[in-house]
Amino acid sequence: MRIAIAGAGAVGQSIAQELLEGGHSVFLIERSADAVQPQHVPGADWLHTDACELASLEEARIETCDVVIAATGDDKVNLVVSLLSKTEFAVRRVVARVNDPGNEWLFTDAWGVDVAVSTPRMLAAMVEEAVNVGDLVRLMTLRQGQANLVEVTLPDDTPLAGRPVRDLRVPAEAALVTILRGGRVIVPQPDDPLEPGDELLFVAPADVEQEIVEIIRHSG
Template structure:
C-alpha cells in the first residue's frame, strides 16, 4: 500500500514509521525545511513542499496512493489536503487529524475526509472507558458511513451475564468485534458466554446505540 502523509512533525513521522514497519510505502510531505529529517525515518520518501498546493500533489503522484493522511498541526491545511486528495486525485481513503475539537464538525464528506482522528476526543473516550461500567462509550466514528466503534463494560447484574453471544438478539446492524477479558482479546464466537466485567467492542450504526446500551443494562431492581 502506498501512503502519503502531509505533515512531517512528530505525529507524521511516528505514523510513517509504524506503516513502514508493517511493509507499506510512505511519502512524507512538509513545507518546512526543518521538518525534513530523513535520518529519523530513513525508510520513507520525502518531499519538501506545501501539501495544499496542486503542483505538490501532482509531483507526489497522489493518484497512485491508496491512503492520504493529513497530519499537520493546522486544521485548515488538513481539510484542504483531504479535499484535494479526494476530489482531484480520487484517493480511496483519507484520514485527517483534528487539532481543535471545535473544528470537528467540518471533518466530513463535504471536505473529503473519510476518517477524522481527534486526539482530545479519543483521550476523553479512553478515560470514560476506564471508569464506566454499564455505560456505552463511543470510541471512534467512521464518518462516511455513520458507523461507530463503541465499548461497553458488562455490569454484574446485566440480564445477559452467562448467556451465549449467539443467543442474544443484537439490534439491527450491530456486530460484536472483540471481547476483552482478563487482559485477553477473545473473538466473539457464538458459543462464548458473556461474563460480568467483560469489555465488549461493537461496530454499530449510531441510531442503534441506545438500543444496544439498553440490551446490556442492569436488570431493573
C-alpha cells in the same frame, strides 16, 4: 498498502513508524525544511513540498496511494489536503487529524474526509471508558457520521456472564466486531462465552446506541 502522510511532525512521524512496522509503504510530505528529517524515520520516503498545492500532490503521485493521512497541526491544511486527495485524485481512504474540537463538524465527506480523528475526543473517550463500566463510550465516528465505533465494558454483575455471544440480540443495523479480554483481541464467534470485564466493540449508527446499552444491561 501505499500510504501518504501530510505533516512530518511528531504525530506524523509516529504514525509513519507504526505503519512501517506493519509492513506498509509510507512517504511523508512536509513543507518545513527544518522538519524534513529522514534519519528519524529511515524506512519512509520523504518529499519536501506543500501538500496544499495541487502540483505537489501530483509530484507525490497521490493517486497511487491507498490511504492519505492529513496529520498536520493546522486544521485548515488538513481539510485542504483531504479535499484535494479525494476530489482531484480519487484516493480511496482519507483520514484527517482534528486539532481543535470546535472544528470537528467540518471534517466530513463534504471536505473529502472518510475518518476524522480528534485527539481530545479520543482522550476523553479513554477517560470515560476507565470510569463508566457498563456505559457506552463512543470512540470514533466512521463513514462521514453514518456509524460510530463504540465500546461497552461488561460490569462484574453482568447478567451475560458465561453466556454465548449469540445471546446478544444486537440490532440489525449494528455489529459486534471485537471483544477485548485482558491482552487478547477476540473475533467473536456465536458460541464464545462472555465474561465480566470484557470490552465489547460495536459498529453502530447513533440511533441504536442506546438500544445496545439496554440489551447489555437487561439481557437475562
